[in-house]
Amino acid sequence: MQAVIALLIFPGGLCVLLLGLAYEWLDRKLMAQMQNRVGPRWYQPVADLVKLLAKQETMPNGVNPLLFIGLPLVGLASVLTAALYVPLVGLAPSYSFRGDLIVTIYLLGLLTFCMSLAGSNTLDRFSLMGALRALTQLFSYEVPFLLALLGPALAAGSWQIAEISAYAETHWLILTQPLGFVVALIGLMGKLELSPFDAPEAETEIVAGALTEYSGRGLALFHLSRDVALVVGLTLVAAFYLGGMANPLWFFGKTLLLLLVVSGLQALFARLRIDQTVGLWWRYGMLLVLLQWLLMIVWR
């Protein structure tokens, strides 16, 4: 019984979805405030979701219907699964096993992969272009991001999220691994395709990128998955670098602080071209992570 509740309501399932919507609203609101405009009301993400869910999904000609319907589901399922392994709102993860960090990161990657597949499933040129870019971007940030998150794992001597965050409670890793923190945070932005890494869905070039052909439920599910991925990602970074699990309120404050930084970074930059993104990750992201590792080894 308890397992079912944990899966469906709290801390997994429903709670994550609501948290995701709340974070999305906060992100949009903060962006708006930084841009000196009003921004959405608190219920806007929910309203968007309800509207999209109620809308008819038009399936374009030439798609594989199974994939068209299945991919959003797989995407959402993967991030929801990932949510089970992270210490949401500072509580111990619902499930935990050795090496769940790797699994979580790949479950997050699966979402991007689903979106790209969904894009290449259609014949739409914008979708294809977007899918191509999303995959290109995936291959550029994934390695530095992973290596950055492995930094705390190395320090804690474990690949289990619960253990790493327990270790982080006594060691504020942002102080000992500042470079890793920066790469992890920016990698998260790349993962979530937030500006300035939003080339895969650059609206002035390729409309909505891979999701151009989605109009109803599929789009809603993809948006929702991205919101959940935001929560999972922020939780991971906060747990690893900002003093691990703590009491829920304090932990919540930490993720909000991270969100503020993320929104600020979104507001500050123009969009990077896809070749610039790749260059940035492989040239600077990689370099920073390796430097961090070098420092850690020397420290030891």
Place this chain on the structure above:
Amino acid sequence: MPSERFVIPIGPQHPALKEPGHFEFSVEGERVTGATVRLGYAHRGIEKACEERNWVQSLYLLERICGICSHIHTTAYCLGVERLAGVEVPPRAQAIRVLIAELERVHSHLLWLGVAAHEAGFDTLFMYSWRDRETVMDVLEGLTGNRVNYSANVLGGVKYDLDEARAETIRKGVDYLEARTYYYLELVVHDPVFVQRTRGIGTVTREQAEWLGLVGPAARASNVARDLRVESPYAAYDLFPVQMVLETAGDLEARVSVRLKELFESYRVIRTILDKLPTGEIKGRMPKKVREGETVSRVEAPRGELFYFIKSNGTDKAERVKVRTPTLCNLAPMMTLAIGHQLADMPMLLAGVDPCFSCNDRSIVVRNAQEAETRWTWEQLRRYGIEVYKCKR
């Protein structure tokens, strides 16, 4: 797959272009290998319609060719018609025309800055520049009563006079905008990410610019000294001369900074006009009928040279009004330039010339297989338009 072209269409409905124009870019991966443009989506038959309206009515129709540079269209038309009719326009009226034209330039360039920033995915700059643009819109509203179609020109002069209180609000607005413009100039030449998107993109050398016939800020960014306000001062530009702003690089960054630097010139001219406004009447007497003849009227719109050809047959209606807007001159060169660039640069490149499609799409010649060329009346054209749309639906 070099033989199969992968074509990315932009427009006529596309988030990058808020106006209907259709561009097709064939791409290999991200690289653009070919570009074509199709225009005419916003064709409204305005030139033909002018032939069926009297001189005054046409003025307001022409004002609506473009929403952004409405005043400059009427100025070009008024200057032409007044010259045909031999009407003396009082210097105060001319000075007020120039004042509004410069305010309009400010509003147009700030708008453009926002659009360019948006195309580059830099929405914060977009929001800020449009917020600041409100200032100049408010100033224009205070001066003429409207924010977009000022309707300040009449044949023979202007409708609205300037008093000291209004001059003071304009000065205040200009002071604020000047400070902001310094900031934006600083930003666009120093912000590393924005610079990455503009520096060295879409470079037009001086020779190319001359040869391709670029006009306006796009030409001046390539060091082509082409500015009608300087070359053949019209209205009151001989009393209030402007300095030409030139850049040498010819890339997108140069186009951005030319426009921003031009703003300082505009602010200076606005202040000088406010200080040294000639006294006297603001309207000359305009006859209802204009004597026979034809004239060419050229003015410098915010986007470049605006050209009017006006022919009168001695009645109260124009025989022919031909308008050539700057966008037309600038779009074709951009299509040549696009090749070899990244797809991601296309919206920026297009925005770089500040295209205005409703400006662009006006005239059309109806060719018939039997008769060589038939001339249609306005009524026929209108009927035809309605029929075509009915059929399409």
Place this chain on the structure above:
Amino acid sequence: MKITTMLGDVLRSLLRPNSTQQYPAERQPDPERLRGKLVWNGEKCTGCALCVKECPALAIELITLDKAAKRFVMRYHIYRCTFCAQCVENCRFGCLQMSNTDWELAAADKSAFTVYYGKEHDIEMARSAQAASTKPEPAEG
């Protein structure tokens, strides 16, 4: 080269109220020269119809009931008016003004877009004459 030129501005915006005006709730004073609804005051009208002739949108009609007695009614089609104020410019007797306070002209009913100006019973006469005749309205365009 500065990494974040915008940082200062963004942080300042975070702390200050945003610049959006919540229009119907929050109002700016009407600009003095705003061109709103056209208002006709027939006291001094001579019926010269100069205003009608040069209206670019054919938005006004002058209905002459009795030229000698100076009984005119003006019919004004708001939906066609482009608010250019050429008619105001043309009237040498200052009969026409554009209101700067009456500018929210949206209505749910089409009849609100045609306004008659003039004396009460003149308007009645003009209306019934209009109803009786089958004269079509001037072509739009």
